[in-house]
Amino acid sequence: MSRILRVAGAQMAGIQKSDTRPHTLARLIALLEAAAADRASLVVFPELAFTTFFPRWLLPTTQELDTYFEREMPNPNTQPLFTRARELKIGLNIGYAELTPEGKRFNTSIITNPDGSLLGKYRKIHLPGSVEPRPGARFQQLEKRYFEYGDLGFPTFRAPHFANGVLGMLICNDRRWPEAWRVLALRGAELVVIGYNSAAYDPNGGDSETPASRTEHSQLAARANAYMNATWAITVAKAGDEDGSGLIGGSCIVDPNGHIVAVAKTLGDELITADIDLDACRQGREKMFNFAQHRRPQWYGPITSQIGAEPPK
Amino acid sequence: MSRILRVAGAQMAGIQKSDTRPHTLARLIALLEAAAADRASLVVFPELAFTTFFPRWLLPTTQELDTYFEREMPNPNTQPLFTRARELKIGLNIGYAELTPEGKRFNTSIITNPDGSLLGKYRKIHLPGSVEPRPGARFQQLEKRYFEYGDLGFPTFRAPHFANGVLGMLICNDRRWPEAWRVLALRGAELVVIGYNSAAYDPNGGDSETPASRTEHSQLAARANAYMNATWAITVAKAGDEDGSGLIGGSCIVDPNGHIVAVAKTLGDELITADIDLDACRQGREKMFNFAQHRRPQWYGPITSQIGAEPPK
Numbered sequence: 001m002s003r004i005l006r007v008a009g010a011q012m013a014g015i016q017k018s019d020t021r022p023h024t025l026a027r028l029i030a031l032l033e034a035a036a037a038d039r040a041s042l043v044v045f046p047e048l049a050f051t052t053f054f055p056r057w058l059l060p061t062t063q064e065l066d067t068y069f070e071r072e073m074p075n076p077n078t079q080p081l082f083t084r085a086r087e088l089k090i091g092l093n094i095g096y097a098e099l100t101p102e103g104k105r106f107n108t109s110i111i112t113n114p115d116g117s118l119l120g121k122y123r124k125i126h127l128p129g130s131v132e133p134r135p136g137a138r139f140q141q142l143e144k145r146y147f148e149y150g151d152l153g154f155p156t157f158r159a160p161h162f163a164n165g166v167l168g169m170l171i172c173n174d175r176r177w178p179e180a181w182r183v184l185a186l187r188g189a190e191l192v193v194i195g196y197n198s199a200a201y202d203p204n205g206g207d208s209e210t211p212a213s214r215t216e217h218s219q220l221a222a223r224a225n226a227y228m229n230a231t232w233a234i235t236v237a238k239a240g241d242e243d244g245s246g247l248i249g250g251s252c253i254v255d256p257n258g259h260i261v262a263v264a265k266t267l268g269d270e271l272i273t274a275d276i277d278l279d280a281c282r283q284g285r286e287k288m289f290n291f292a293q294h295r296r297p298q299w300y301g302p303i304t305s306q307i308g309a310e311p312p313k
Numbered sequence: 314m315s316r317i318l319r320v321a322g323a324q325m326a327g328i329q330k331s332d333t334r335p336h337t338l339a340r341l342i343a344l345l346e347a348a349a350a351d352r353a354s355l356v357v358f359p360e361l362a363f364t365t366f367f368p369r370w371l372l373p374t375t376q377e378l379d380t381y382f383e384r385e386m387p388n389p390n391t392q393p394l395f396t397r398a399r400e401l402k403i404g405l406n407i408g409y410a411e412l413t414p415e416g417k418r419f420n421t422s423i424i425t426n427p428d429g430s431l432l433g434k435y436r437k438i439h440l441p442g443s444v445e446p447r448p449g450a451r452f453q454q455l456e457k458r459y460f461e462y463g464d465l466g467f468p469t470f471r472a473p474h475f476a477n478g479v480l481g482m483l484i485c486n487d488r489r490w491p492e493a494w495r496v497l498a499l500r501g502a503e504l505v506v507i508g509y510n511s512a513a514y515d516p517n518g519g520d521s522e523t524p525a526s527r528t529e530h531s532q533l534a535a536r537a538n539a540y541m542n543a544t545w546a547i548t549v550a551k552a553g554d555e556d557g558s559g560l561i562g563g564s565c566i567v568d569p570n571g572h573i574v575a576v577a578k579t580l581g582d583e584l585i586t587a588d589i590d591l592d593a594c595r596q597g598r599e600k601m602f603n604f605a606q607h608r609r610p611q612w613y614g615p616i617t618s619q620i621g622a623e624p625p626k
Contacts, residue, residue: 125609128601153612158625166624176601178491178541179613186615188624208596213570217540220571224537227530228491257526258533283521285622288441288489292621296438299466300492302499304617308605309598311479311501312471 003163003278005191008035008043009234011251013268014242015052021077024050027269028081028094034271036088041114042162043271046238047095047107047124047172047195050078053238054097055142056199056245058133065146069099073110086116091161095171095195097147098123107147109169109195113161120157122169123150126177139201139245154180156187165190165278172196175235176221178228179303185229186291190278194222194235200246215250219260227258230284232276240267256281316476316591318504321348321356322547324564326581327555328365334390337363340582341394341407347584349401354427355475359551360408360420360437360485360508363391366551367410368455369512369558371446378459382412386423399429404474408484408508410460411436420460422482422508426474433470435482436463439490452514452558467493469500478503478591485509488548489534491541492616498542499604503591507535507548513559528563532573540571543597545589553580569594 010031015024028049035043048054054068073096074082085092091114098108107124127149129141156168168184168191175181175194184192198218200211209217218235226233232255239249251264253274262272285291302310323344328337341362348356361367367381386409387395398405404427411421420437440462442454469481481497481504488494488507497505511531513524522530531548539546545568552562564577566587575585598604615623 125612126607128607149609150612156625173607176541177608178495178538179608179610179616182491183613183615186619186622188622209570217571220533220537220540224533225491227533228489257522258530290621294439294441294486295490295492295620296462297492297617297620299438299463300496300617302496303492304610304613306499307608307610308603309499309501312469 001279003165004275005042005163005165005278006040006273006275007234007253008038008040008271008273009236009251009253010035010043010045011236011249011264011270011272012046012049012238014238014240014247017052017243021050025078025080029084031269031271032081032085032090032092033088035273036090038271038273040090040273042091042093044193044234044236045092045094045195046236047109047197048097049094049195049238050096052242053197053247055129055146056140058140058142066099069097069105071099073098082112082116085112089114091119093169093193093195105147106150107143107171109171111157111167111169111193115161119159119167120155120169121152122155122171123152124171124174125150125154126174126180128173139199141199154183154187156184156189163278168192170194172198175218175225178225181225181229185231189229189231190281191232191234191276194233196235197238198248200248211246211248215248218248218250219252222252222254223258223260226254226256228289230256230281230289232256232278232281237264256284314592316478317588318355318476318478318591319353319586319588320547320566321351321353321584321586322549322564322566323348323356323358324549324562324577324583324585325359325362325551327551327553327560330365330556334363338391338393342397344582344584345394345398345403345405346401348586349403351584351586353403353586355404355406357506357547357549358405358407358508359549360422360510361410362407362508362551363409365555366510366560368442368459369453371453371455379412382410382418384412386411395425395429398425402427404432406482406506406508418460419463420456420484422484424470424480424482424506428474432472432480433468433482434465435468435484436465437484437487438463438467439487439493441486452512454512467496467500469497469502476591481505483507485511488538491538494538494542498544502542502544503594504545504547504589507546509548510551511561513561524559524561528561531561531563532565535565535567536571536573539567539569541602543569543594543602545569545591545594550577569597
């Protein structure tokens with residue numbers, strides 16, 4: 001048996017503060033069209049794909065903060081991307097900053113079907129960084145300041161338009177948290193799509209980490225979690241320079257054995273594609289990682305009963 | 314700050330059915346003496362280190378099965394190893410098949426201190442394989458037949474003799490289950506020691522997997538889980554041929570960044586050593602993987618509330 005789905009990851013170069021919305025949208029549409037020309041059914045864009053990664057700055061006013069947020073999706077600023085996707089009959093996954101009618105702010109990701117309908121929505125749960133700027137730090141990471149923690153859990157979606165697969169979403173830092181992958185796998189995920197903006201320097205990591213080691217860590221987390229959950233993964237970066245702050249690249253498509261089958265070679269706008277067989281998840285699920293046969297949740301209690309580490313005295 | 318501990322991993326070549334207990338014990342003692350000569354404070358031996366990996370066979374009688382089990386530890390068959398370790402003031406971690414006074418059978422691992430006292434004990438929780446032989450399979454994996462599931466949970470131990478570190482144990486297949494690592498990390502583990510006997514062919518994996526890909530998977534799981542839990546790991550194989558069945562090697566010492574700092578080059582008796590700084594765990598624990606700041610257990614419920622996968626309809 002095989003259930004082949006042709007997928008693309010649309011890595012993007014950085015978006016500068018001075019870039020206009022129409023300029024960025026034109027880049028997104030160009031990548032979308034390239035994916036459609038390459039016969040992909042689904043194209044994955046980065047986290048916060050419509051703007052620069054604004055949580056690196058302490059923004060002086062709510063007015064300025066609001067310029068990075070979307071009050072609805074699509075909206076006049078983003079509609080041309082979704083219109084073109086429907087014309088080309090291609091689904092997409094894209095991340096954006098969401099401002100709800102109630103005034104809540106989330107780091108959000110959606111998947112649309114080739115017919116333009118919404119397949120699913122996810123709001124980032126593992127917000128990295130801090131609420132207050134770290135004194136003396138060269139780079140800041142203020143996601144905990146600008147976003148609320150996601151309130152939708154880790155949902156999965158049965159996707160008749162995508163080889164009848166089960167899809168889940170993670171966003172950036174989520175991919176380093178094995179709990180996130182495991183919940184998706186326990187809900188049957190066969191493909192996890194992930195956009196990211198990961199600093200090439202300092203935030204969250206230590207001074208000892210280089211852009212190369214951060215890229216390696218990004219791929220290590222994707223590979224091992226794909227393997228241990230017998231799922232496909234597509235991880236897609238916004239990469240390169242954004243007004244003097246660096247972002248890693250390393251976008252890749254990973255198979256359920258943890259092997260990279262396609263990887264970005266640049267830090268720029270770059271499409272990666274692969275034919276992925278969702279039935280390739282079955283070997284792991286029926287043997288080594290047959291959860292029903294092998295998991296022992298009675299010993300996993302601390303994962304849900306405690307938050308921080310509690311070392312022995 | 315630094316808390317340096319010199320550690321060794323003692324990979325072993327296969328043990329044949331025809332090998333006598335004294336012969337195997339002499340090999341274990343030679344590796345122990347090499348580790349002590351290299352100034353290690355702790356040496357890690359494989360899973361089921363005193364015998365061949367007997368769960369690959371359907372054994373005809375309980376009498377034969379019993380020959381692979383230890384009724385106490387140490388016992389006359391194993392005492393010389395522990396006596397020599399105490400003389401050399403070196404701690405050790407070793408795996409064995411345990412038969413309790415109540416007649417229960419476990420796949421067990423212990424750590425002893427340099428003074429010969431017991432630091433801790435663990436019984437394997439993630440038993441792979443099956444209870445009944447798989448019809449037509451070239452190789453069997455019958456751990457579920459010969460062992461009960463471990464009943465001690467995933468304990469950690471504060472170790473005044475080992476740089477005052479916090480140590481935890483896993484055994485073989487456990488290392489592929491992120492829950493096991495996470496519970497140890499939530500209990501403060503700074504060093505996870507792991508012995509294994511992993512088939513080079515078929516059991517649990519599929520026919521598409523080669524010895525090379527299995528070795529890569531073993532190291533991928535160790536590297537990613539060490540990274541995501543900001544812990545050191547020492548994984549040690551029984552490797553090579555055992556009466557016509559192959560075992561992978563690839564024993565390694567992994568730092569809290571997921572980098573391999575020492576790795577076995579052969580499939581034979583081979584010592585790997587490293588000076589490991591337990592304070593190197595702090596960068597991850599205080600930043601990227603600061604559990605108290607970043608974990609969101611309210612969304613991890615399925616990890617403990619369900620066993621098997623439950624895909625959407």
